[in-house]
Amino acid sequence: MIKNKFIKKKIKGIEIDVRSKKSLYIKMDGWTVYIDNSTNEHIIDHWYDDTPTVHNRDLLSKPKKTVIADRYMTLESVKPNKDCKVCDHVNDYVCFDHEHEQIKKVYPNCEYTDDCEWVINETVPHNDIREANNEI
Numbered sequence: 534m535i536k537n538k539f540i541k542k543k544i545k546g547i548e549i550d551v552r553s554k555k556s557l558y559i560k561m562d563g564w565t566v567y568i569d570n571s572t573n574e575h576i577i578d579h580w581y582d583d584t585p586t587v588h589n590r591d592l593l594s595k596p597k598k599t600v601i602a603d604r605y606m607t608l609e610s611v612k613p614n615k616d617c618k619v620c621d622h623v624n625d626y627v628c629f630d631h632e633h634e635q636i637k638k639v640y641p642n643c644e645y646t647d648d649c650e651w652v653i654n655e656t657v658p659h660n661d662i663r664e665a666n667n668e669i
Contacts, residue, residue, distance in 0.1 A: 601636065601643055601651040611635045 540551040548560040556569040560582070569576040602608050611627050612635070613620035619628035627635075636643055636651055643651050 599653040601640055601653065608632075608636075 540549075542549050546561065548558075550558040550560070552558070553571060555571040556567075559566045559568070563582045565580055565582055567576070567578045602611075611632055613622045613625060613627045614631045615622050617628055617631060620626060620631055633645065640651070640653060643653050646652055
């Protein structure tokens with residue numbers, strides 16, 4: 534098998550990050566748009582890079598949560614276990630058990646939600662989130 538190769542290009546200040554034939558990120562002016570049709574669901578999501586605790590404007594009126602990761606994010610430090618029969622080391626797929634184990638080491642208070650998100654339900658200063666995301 535050939536390992537997936539991501540394509541990243543910057544055109545006139547707009548960063549395009551193609552993750553597969555059916556998913557990509559577009560970043561411009563502090564705003565990220567995610568487009569994914571890998572499951573034929575036509576998913577489009579967006580968030581502002583300077584407000585990491587909110588991925589959707591509707592959340593502004595709800596209690597804040599810090600999203601550490603969700604099904605759209607690729608956590609570069611979460612690695613497949615070579616000895617696991619479910620993880621796929623060639624294609625960088627990490628099974629849930631090993632994802633859980635690795636995220637909990639860095640964020641012991643983090644919880645996995647029904648929305649397929651790893652969240653911390655407390656307010657964390659913006660700089661702490663960015664530093665923590667670089668650790669994962």
